[in-house]
C-alpha cells in the first residue's frame with residue numbers, strides 16, 4: 545500500500561510506502577493529513593494525501609517511491625552572552 549503526497553501549489557507528487565511512514569512517524573493517526581510541508585513551497589497548505597494501491601503493471605513498470613535511508617539528528621547552535 546502506498547501513500548501519494550501531492551502539492552497542488554507546485555504539482556509535485558511523491559509516493560511513499562505506507563509501512564515506511566508508519567515506521568518513521570510516531571503517530572499516523574490521520575492518514576489523510578500530510579505529515580510535512582512541500583519541500584519546494586515550504587508550506588503544508590496545498591498538500592493532499594491519498595492512498596494508492598499500485599497495480600501489478602505499475603510495479604512491473606517500476607515506479608519511484610521515496611524511502612527512508614537514515615535518520616539525521618542535528619545540533620542547534622545559538623549565540624549566548626557570557
Ligand SMILES: [Zn+2]
Pocket residue numbers: 551552553554555556582583584585586590
Ligand atoms: Zn509545492
